[in-house]
Amino acid sequence: MSNVKTQEVLNQAVADLSQFSVVIHQAHWYMRGKSFLTLHPKMDEFMDGINDHLDVVAERLITIGGSPYSTLKEFAEHTKIKDQPGSYEKTMDDHLNNLLEGYRYLRELCAKGIEVTEEENDHVSQDIFIGMKADIEKTIWMLSAELGKAPNL
Template structure:
């Protein structure tokens, strides 16, 4: 994928992932609620910061970020499902963890694409996101009693 394509893919995916996290925030119940509920606010804020940074970078290099719900839905690779109060807290965490694992791979694609096009700034943005994503993978995996299994 070219650099602009990866950036726009990230726009669609980060928009969708913020919604997935928000749904988790609304629908979680059970053991760990008091710590995980505010944690979802923190995660959403960070994802939205990445989204803004990625979209602005795309504009700076002459691209046009997706900006409608239709475009996000048509282009995202992060799936969604109807919210449910019946889902266990661990299942909610698994859903969020899965999104971060996907973003880890997308960040790697962004790093490669930016490097191929000698764009150190975009590469640096994706490196920063990848580092933060891997930390979230570690933390959410630990919440589930597992090792992060970062490659």
């Protein structure tokens, strides 16, 4: 059975997870204000989580015969997560809302991955997307709670 769509969605995840790690890092560097002492180290946890998912996704892609994007140029050309210049003018809520938007996008990418891997009967890759989606939804809940909102999943 062909796994072309599974390879494509895994590689999309490689580009997006790589880009999103940079977005989180930017928030880590540029945040100022209330909750800094709590949120600054939390960004390290978020980056570690994203990078852990990235490694699993890339290794799965290699395992099934694919070639993960591996250059900054490839990540930039293929990611669907926008970047923007860092700014000290952004509030803590601005940073968190930006992260929330990125996590919501990744949640939808995982949903697509779950569909594609089911179609191509790759339950190992599907399990990776299911686990990542669960982790991302928990993070969406936490970020939403910090912002005084419901997660609206």
